[in-house]
Structures are given as C-alpha cells and as structure tokens.
Amino acid sequence: MAKSNASALPKVKNTMSWKNSFKRDWQLYLLLAFPVLMVILFSYAAYPGLRMVFMDYKPAKGYDGSAWVGMETFVKIFKDKDFHRALRNSVVFNLLDLLIGFPMPIILALILNELRFPRFKKVSQTVLYLPHFLSWAVIGSVAYTMFRPSTGLANIALMNLGVIKEGIPFLTEKWHWAVSYLLIGVWQTMGWGTIIYLAAITGISGELYEAAMIDGANRWKRMWHITLPGIKGTVVTMLIMNLGRIMGSNLERLTAFENSQVKDFQYQLAVYIYEKGLQNGKFSMSTAVNLFQSLVGVMLVLVADRVAKKLGEEGLL
Amino acid sequence: MAKKSVEVVRGAEMSSPDGSRAISRFRVSDLVMIIFVTVLCATCVVPFLHVAAKSISGDSYVIAKNIYFWPKGINFEAYKSIFKDGTLVYAMGYSVVVTVIFTILGLLVCTCAAYPLSKKRLKGKTFFTFILMVPMYFTAGIIPSYLLMKDLNLLDNMWVLVWPLIYSPYNMLIMKTFLQSNIPDSLEESAFLDGASNIQILTKIVVPLSKPIIATLSLFYAVGRWNSYADNMYYIKTDKLKLVNYKLYQMVASASEAQSATLSEAAAVTSTPEVLQAACIMFVTLPIICLYPFAQKYFVKGAMIGAVKG
Numbered sequence: 001m002a003k004s005n006a007s008a009l010p011k012v013k014n015t016m017s018w019k020n021s022f023k024r025d026w027q028l029y030l031l032l033a034f035p036v037l038m039v040i041l042f043s044y045a046a047y048p049g050l051r052m053v054f055m056d057y058k059p060a061k062g063y064d065g066s067a068w069v070g071m072e073t074f075v076k077i078f079k080d081k082d083f084h085r086a087l088r089n090s091v092v093f094n095l096l097d098l099l100i101g102f103p104m105p106i107i108l109a110l111i112l113n114e115l116r117f118p119r120f121k122k123v124s125q126t127v128l129y130l131p132h133f134l135s136w137a138v139i140g141s142v143a144y145t146m147f148r149p150s151t152g153l154a155n156i157a158l159m160n161l162g163v164i165k166e167g168i169p170f171l172t173e174k175w176h177w178a179v180s181y182l183l184i185g186v187w188q189t190m191g192w193g194t195i196i197y198l199a200a201i202t203g204i205s206g207e208l209y210e211a212a213m214i215d216g217a218n219r220w221k222r223m224w225h226i227t228l229p230g231i232k233g234t235v236v237t238m239l240i241m242n243l244g245r246i247m248g249s250n251l252e253r254l255t256a257f258e259n260s261q262v263k264d265f266q267y268q269l270a271v272y273i274y275e276k277g278l279q280n281g282k283f284s285m286s287t288a289v290n291l292f293q294s295l296v297g298v299m300l301v302l303v304a305d306r307v308a309k310k311l312g313e314e315g316l317l
Numbered sequence: 318m319a320k321k322s323v324e325v326v327r328g329a330e331m332s333s334p335d336g337s338r339a340i341s342r343f344r345v346s347d348l349v350m351i352i353f354v355t356v357l358c359a360t361c362v363v364p365f366l367h368v369a370a371k372s373i374s375g376d377s378y379v380i381a382k383n384i385y386f387w388p389k390g391i392n393f394e395a396y397k398s399i400f401k402d403g404t405l406v407y408a409m410g411y412s413v414v415v416t417v418i419f420t421i422l423g424l425l426v427c428t429c430a431a432y433p434l435s436k437k438r439l440k441g442k443t444f445f446t447f448i449l450m451v452p453m454y455f456t457a458g459i460i461p462s463y464l465l466m467k468d469l470n471l472l473d474n475m476w477v478l479v480w481p482l483i484y485s486p487y488n489m490l491i492m493k494t495f496l497q498s499n500i501p502d503s504l505e506e507s508a509f510l511d512g513a514s515n516i517q518i519l520t521k522i523v524v525p526l527s528k529p530i531i532a533t534l535s536l537f538y539a540v541g542r543w544n545s546y547a548d549n550m551y552y553i554k555t556d557k558l559k560l561v562n563y564k565l566y567q568m569v570a571s572a573s574e575a576q577s578a579t580l581s582e583a584a585a586v587t588s589t590p591e592v593l594q595a596a597c598i599m600f601v602t603l604p605i606i607c608l609y610p611f612a613q614k615y616f617v618k619g620a621m622i623g624a625v626k627g
Binding site: 045278 | 353367489
C-alpha cells in the first residue's frame with residue numbers, strides 16, 4: 001500500500017549546507033522546537049530513571065542515596081511468585097485475545113463487504129463502531145449492570161425463562177470471568193478493527209471479481225481466492241503490530257473488571273507493575289518488570305517483522 | 318421479525334444492489350449474514366437501552382427485577398439527586414475544561430511537528446522524525462514517569478492530565494500523511510516566491526486547506542482525553558482533580574461487590590443504589606452518545622489515513 005511507495009521513494013540528497021537551510025527554514029525549526037521540547041521533557045527525561053532497575057531504590061533516599069545492586073532486582077523478580085502468576089496470566093490472556101480477537105474484525109469486514117443493502121450496512125457499521133468510543137469505566141459498569149448474579153439483566157432474563165435456577169457469576173467467578181473478559185474485549189474492538197480491512201478491500205480491483213464471476217466462481221470462492229489474498233498484506237501488518245502487545249495489557253480494562261473473587265486471573269503484568277510500584281512502593285521491582293515487558297514487546301515486533309519479510313510479505317518497519 | 322421479512326422481499330426484487338458484485342438472487346447466505354450482523358449490533362445497543370430504562374424507572378419495579386428495555390414508573394429522582402449532590406456535575410464540567418484545553422494544545426503541538434516534517438527539503442528531517450517517533454515504541458514506564466512528574470511539580474495538578482500526553486506520535490503521523498498527499502508543493506512554492514514566510518504559508522494556506530484533518534484530529538484528541546483515566550490513577554489524589562470517567566470507575570469499583578453506588582448519603586436516600594448507579598452511568602455516557610453520530614464519519618476518515626500509513 002502507500003507504505004511501500006514511501007519506502008520505495010528515491011532518497012533525495014539534501015545538498016544544501018546547514019547554514020543556508022537554516023536561513024531559509026528557521027521558522028520551521030522554531031515550530032519543531034515545541035514538540036521536541038515536549039518529548040524531551042516528558043518522555044526522554046524519564047529514561048535516566050530506568051537506572052533504578054540496577055538499584056535498590058528507596059523513595060525517601062532518591063537516586064543518589066539508594067544503593068547499587070547490579071542484577072539483584074532481576075534475580076528477585078524471577079524468583080517472585082507474584083511475577084510468575086502475572087506473567088502467566090498476561091501471556092495466556094493476551095494469546096487468547098489474539099486468537100479470538102484478531103480474526104473477528106477480518107470475518108466481520110468480509111461479511112460487511114458482502115451485505116446487500118447499503119443503508120443497512122451503513123447503520124450497522126455506525127452501531128458497531130460505538131464500543132470503541134466508550135471508556136473502560138463505562139463498559140465495566142454497564143457489564144456489571146448486565147451480568148451481576150442476582151440483579152444483572154442477563155441472569156434475570158435467563159431465570160425468568162427458566163433456563164437457570166441460580167444466577168451465573170459471569171464476572172465474579174474466575175473461569176466465567178475469563179470468558180466474559182475476553183468476549184467483552186473482542187466486542188469492544190471488533191467493529192473499529194474492520195475499518196482498516198474494509199479500506200484494503202476497496203483497493204481490490206473490481207475486474208478480478210468480474211472475471212471470477214464469468215468463470216463461475218461463487219461467493220465463497222471469490223471471498224477465499226480474491227478478497228482474502230487481496231488483504232493479506234494488511235492482515236500481516238496488523239498481526240505484527242498485535243504481537244507486540246502479547247506482554248502488555250490495558251490497566252484500565254483490567255481494573256474495570258476487578259473484584260476480589262477473580263484476582264487469580266485478573267492479576268496481570270500491568271496490575272503487577274501498578275500495585276507493586278505505586279501502591280506498595282517497590283519501585284525498582286515494578287520498573288524492572290515494566291522494562292522487561294516493553295523490551296519483550298519490541299523484540300517480538302522485530303522478530304515478527306523479520307519472519308514476515310522472509311515469507312515475502314511487506315512487513316512493518 | 319416482521320422487519321426482516323420485509324427486507325427479504327425487497328432484496329429479492331432488487332436486481333443489482335451493489336453494482337460490481339451483483340448477484341441477482343437473494344440467497345440464504347444473505348439472510349444468515351444479516352442476522353449475524355443484526356445480533357452483533359444488538360449487543361452494542363441493548364445494554365445501553367437497559368441502563369437508560371433502569372435509570373428513569375421507579376424503585377419498586379427495579380427491586381422487583383421488572384425492568385428490561387422499557388422504563389416503568391418513570392421518574393427522574395436519580396438524576397435530580399446527581400445534580401443535588403453535585404460531585405459528578407462538577408467532575409463533568411472539569412472534564413470538559415481539561416478536554417478542551419488538551420485538544421487545543423494537542424492540535425497546536427501536532428501541527429508544529431507535522432508541518433515541518435511534511436517538507437522533503439527540510440534538512441535533518443530524518444533526525445527529527447526519529448526523535449519524535451521513539452516514544453511511540455519505547456516508554457520509560459510508570460515509576461520513572463511518576464518520579465519525573467514529581468520533579469516537575471506536576472503531581473496532583475490539573476496540568477499533569479494535559480502536558481505529558483499532548484504530543485501523540487500517532488496523530489502526528491496522520492497529519493503528516495494528510496499534508497504530504499493533500500497540499501501540493503507548487504502552491505507553497507508560488508507563495509514562497511511571492512515573499513511569504515514559512516509561518517505565513519502555514520497559517521494562510523496550509524491550515525485553511527487542512528480543515529478536515531483538523532476536525533478529525535481534534536476529535537481523536539478529545540475522545541482520547543475524555544475516555545482515558547490511567548494517568549488519574551497514577552498522578553491524582555485530590556478528588557476535585559479527577560476526571561469524570563475515573564469517578565465513575567471508582568464508584569463501580571466500590572460497588573461491584575457491595576452492589577451499591579456511592580454518591581453521598583443524602584443522595585442515596587432518594588433512590589435505590591441500582592437506579593442511582595444506572596443514572597450515573599448514563600450521565601457520564603450521554604455526552605459521547607450524543608456527539609457520536611455526528612463525529613463518527615470524521616473518525617473513520619482519520620482511521621483510514623492512519624491505517625494506510627500502518
């Protein structure tokens with residue numbers, strides 16, 4: 001797509017000297033100063049703080065007063081039971097998220113593309129995008145309203161129908177919670193995720209479909225042999241981007257579905273980092289886990305990108 | 318059901334509903350797909366209908382578990398107590414102010430970054446792009462950021478909700494892509510030859526031509542700020558400085574087990590906790606739902622530009 005054009009552009013060598021270029025474009029550099037100042041002040045200035053992973057950082061003593069301990073923090077983390085649990089939960093839940101959450105927008109996009117009535121298509125798209133615009137606080141509170149064991153709508157309806165006698169603890173028992181958590185996650189992202197695939201589908205030439213139809217290919221064959229190969233590049237790009245999130249999870253999403261009965265599964269790396277760090281004051285450990293998490297994420301993206309390129313796809317970087 | 322059968326009949330009559338991919342007959346697969354999409358759409362609408370119905374229903378009907386999608390014993394007591402209590406109303410007003418400030422400053426930063434970087438001739442462009450993109454892939458993490466905010470004296474301060482997130486690499490990329498593909502170089506060159514300075518070109522030519530992308534990005538900024546509250550959890554302790562979504566989260570977090578909303582004692586007397594909570598959810602959600610139908614098309618445009626760029 002457009003990305004390939006950008007990387008295929010011939011490199012124009014800028015032969016002008018710095019002095020002349022600055023003379024002509026000083027106003028542009030002045031404009032750039034604002035965002036550059038912002039990233040330096042709020043992103044880069046925080047990087048030196050990462051040195052605390054090699055320290056036993058005590059908030060009262062600060063960076064200068066705390067002792068250097070080398071790799072001890074990492075040793076401590078990899079022995080920490082809480083960390084094992086958080087890591088296991090993060091990997092399992094994010095893999096499951098990927099497994100059911102990734103194909104869903106593709107399937108939905110294929111179906112939306114095949115819908116016969118333009119108006120119905122438009123309205124349903126508008127409705128399906130809605131969850132993307134709601135905060136996790138809203139989604140969580142609505143979910144509790146729907147799924148509480150005794151007063152939730154789903155349970156009331158099922159009980160009135162006589163399907164069940166006692167309310168199902170959709171959000172208050174860990175195995176039920178796992179399913180609800182995953183499905184609500186899929187529900188939140190599926191509609192918005194279709195946009196990118198629908199955009200890719202419009203880029204497929206109509207002649208291909210006409211030719212296939214003349215050859216007698218039915219709808220499913222056309223979907224399988226034309227539409228899917230047509231969006232393969234986009235699918236691979238999205239997959240690479242999603243692989244980077246295998247480690248990280250959304251703290252807002254996790255805390256919105258928090259309760260004491262589901263702590264076993266809800267305790268993921270994002271929660272570990274937040275609770276150990278800001279609530280229990282174990283700054284070094286929290287930061288080390290955070291660093292571990294982002295490094296693994298970056299590495300996964302790089303590896304996935306390599307693999308995709310080996311397989312003859314465009315890749316991301 | 319009746320509506321669906323009407324659609325089936327109409328579908329059978331239409332010979333080619335979507336031009337290129339026309340198949341003349343309405344098949345079972347069409348029906349299956351329509352039902353599938355309708356069910357998914359229902360999951361997006363039904364929960365909110367229920368919460369809305371609950372929020373204006375009479376207490377006795379709610380306690381009797383008699384409310385589905387239509388309110389019974391309509392009254393607005395719960396909303397009245399929200400206004401009487403005032404904390405949510407205050408938080409709403411405060412959130413609007415923070416969101417507006419954030420959006421204006423965000424657009425300013427975004428333009429300042431995207432316009433120079435959209436110029437091929439700019440020397441050092443690769444360097445600046447690199448500097449401005451790294452934070453998208455690698456951040457220092459919660460604790461170093463927290464200590465940084467402490468050093469900057471921003472903890473428990475309204476501006477901590479504004480400054481750190483103001484520069485968004487993603488939004489910058491969208492704007493840059495738009496400028497590169499929609500503003501012809503020749504236009505600026507002729508202005509340059511007429512003696513206009515870079516900033517004059519930006520304010521007199523580029524910005525007026527970029528209205529659609531500015532609309533899209535301002536919505537990205539506004540909804541992003543409105544909905545996210547993780548930074549409230551990290552940096553804010555004072556109640557008055559919390560955004561309304563975080564307030565709602567706190568109410569639900571404390572209510573998820575005890576099944577009671579916590580506005581204040583006085584407010585809780587007039588309505589049952591459940592009705593009150595439903596009203597609180599609706600109160601926080603309504604601004605987004607009202608804005609959404611109008612704003613939606615701008616969002617899709619922005620997402621498309623962002624998608625193409627990867």
